[in-house]
Amino acid sequence: MRGEGGEELTAADFEGYYHGGPPRLELHKAGELYAVVRLALLPVFNGVRPLLICPRCGARRGVIVLHSSGIGCRGRECLNLTWRSTRQTSQERRQLRREYLEELLLDDGGDPRRPHRMRVKVYEALVDELFELEAWG
Ligand SMILES: [Zn+2]
Numbered sequence: 001m002r003g004e005g006g007e008e009l010t011a012a013d014f015e016g017y018y019h020g021g022p023p024r025l026e027l028h029k030a031g032e033l034y035a036v037v038r039l040a041l042l043p044v045f046n047g048v049r050p051l052l053i054c055p056r057c058g059a060r061r062g063v064i065v066l067h068s069s070g071i072g073c074r075g076r077e078c079l080n081l082t083w084r085s086t087r088q089t090s091q092e093r094r095q096l097r098r099e100y101l102e103e104l105l106l107d108d109g110g111d112p113r114r115p116h117r118m119r120v121k122v123y124e125a126l127v128d129e130l131f132e133l134e135a136w137g
Contacts (some may be wrong), residue, residue, distance in 0.1 A: 001046070007065070007066040008047065008054070008063050008064070008066070009025070009052060009063070009064040009065070009066065010052070010062060010064075010135065011039065011050035011051065011052060011062070011108075012042070013025065014050065014052075014106055015022060015038050023038065023039035023050075023126065024036055024037065024038045024039065024043075025037045025038075025039075027066070029134070030058050031034060033135055034071070035055045035071045036055060036098055037052055037053065037064055037071075038052075038053040038055075039051070039052060039078075040052075040053050042060065042112060042124055043053055044124060049092070049127075049131065052064045054072055054073040054110070055072070056070065056071060056072035056078050056079070057071070057072060057073065057075060057077055057078040057110070058109060058110065059073055059075055059077075059078065059106070059110025060106075060110050060111055061073040061074075061075070061110065061129050061134060062134030062135055063134050063135065065079060065081060067079055067081065075102075076099075082091065094133055097129075097133060098130065098133040100128065101126055101129060101130040101133070104126070105123070105126055105130055112127060
């Protein structure tokens with residue numbers, strides 16, 4: 001558990017779901033179906049990168065958060081989660097960098113897109129950096 005509460009879901013939780021059948025994970029709460037999280041496979045130069053589709057806003061994210069206020073991602077348009085003050089300095093720096101990269105690399109729907117004139121290698125490196133920041137939570 002990192003950041004402001006909530007359990008986190010990443011593509012690693014989909015192990016075994018990649019092949020055969022639709023890549024989706026059903027989450028239950030008190031015996032009831034609570035949410036369905038789908039997996040998107042983003043083609044990158046060395047294969048595919050699994051991303052989770054946020055069930056709340058539809059953005060593709062590295063991390064989905066199961067939070068007391070609901071399920072979603074940390075995006076400003078979504079759960080808009082902030083950070084615990086104890087780890088604020090480095091986390092804030094990471095979050096600012098992440099917001100910058102999200103703005104640069106993701107379109108309005110949260111889908112990755114290479115900015116006009118950005119070289120492919122630069123783009124791939126920045127996408128990798130963004131995913132690593134997202135994995136940090
Ligand atoms: Zn979201």
